[in-house]
Amino acid sequence: MKINLTRRQQQILDYLREQDFDSPPTLDELCRALGLSSRGSLHKHISALVEAGLVEPMDGKHRGVVLREAETTADADRLPFYGYIAAGRPIEAIPRPESLEVPAALRTRRPCYVLEVRGDSMIEDGILDGDWVVIEQRDQARNGEVVVALVDGDEATLKRIEQQPGEVILHPANGRMAPLRYHPDQVQVQGVLVGQMRRYH
Amino acid sequence: MKINLTRRQQQILDYLREQDFDSPPTLDELCRALGLSSRGSLHKHISALVEAGLVEPMDGKHRGVVLREAETTADADRLPFYGYIAAGRPIEAIPRPESLEVPAALRTRRPCYVLEVRGDSMIEDGILDGDWVVIEQRDQARNGEVVVALVDGDEATLKRIEQQPGEVILHPANGRMAPLRYHPDQVQVQGVLVGQMRRYH
DNA sequence: GATACTTGTTCTCTGTTGGTTCTGGTGTAA
């Protein structure tokens, strides 16, 4: 996503990935396992991994617990949660993905992720503010599909797409909003809507 | 709901799970089994587990009894699917419930089930034909909640409820449909909407 | 019914563990 890890950081991350902990290890345990003798040193590496969003932060919480991978690719029923989809913010800017349980029926076999909807632009398609949408990662879409589109490289939005020769039209599903017309070079498809969830409590 | 258990808490929980109690153990018994010598210490851990919803609380009730797993939420990620919710058919008539995977975030701790929506009567609330709705089984509702209501004993419908002295009003979310007014005796609440899911593929 | 015994609950006190922040040192590459 961002930031390149140093050799040692990568090494520690690899160790955490391949290990199968019954309970999350403490810094001391990791030190022993990695042949270090200073918690402080290790802590700096862990902090870097937290910064990179690869390890859960343990703010003060002294949970006898240290790190847990926030990498969610493996788990079948959880998908990374990349934050909000709204005007003015590219998705890739979201720092550390959390994860969200998603039933198999709402996703596809290809890589997917979850966004939380902000705004009312798709309200007539039954997508409301606060809904979670499941997005299949894809850079091509068929006409009529609802897509996550990156406009001019810095504004991500959820709209129904219509691709015509020489222009791309993004249709909101809200009578008070007009379709947006762009040159094909301005619009980059980042994913296609495949599922949606909402909670009422 | 997540909540991180400390090591000791996890350890105690594991012990409770693997043990097969004929009668629920007392704090003293657990202390001996776990090598503690203070009920007070153990009690603090148990309280944490109760807080996390993993153990049944024993509020004051001095039943010579302590804890029992309320393993409800943990892996109950599938809910019974009772069929369609549409006019003209009471829910209890559905013969054989299948089951559907539902993420924990879309359900509650109390018994829930899933229905598939038929019709457009709640379209302005973002509930479309074909959506799955997660219903918490309940026979009472607060005004403003969306409920599964059985009218005259033979017609189940999904509507927003308004209960006034002497009458019950079921509000559709569709400008082309009018609210339905009934005598309280005619309407029986069968559940309350707590979650919703949709697939686009 | 009065008694003693259980059992859950709350409290204080004490010690340990573990995350965090320092300071300083070494080796390496630009």
Add this chain to the structure above:
DNA sequence: TTACACCAGAACCAACAGAGAACAAGTATC
């Protein structure tokens, strides 16, 4: 040189864990 990755160790402090005492309410016993 400067910059950076890496490590050691010390110190700090809050979270954690346990012991023990005391209390209240249920249960058993006579």
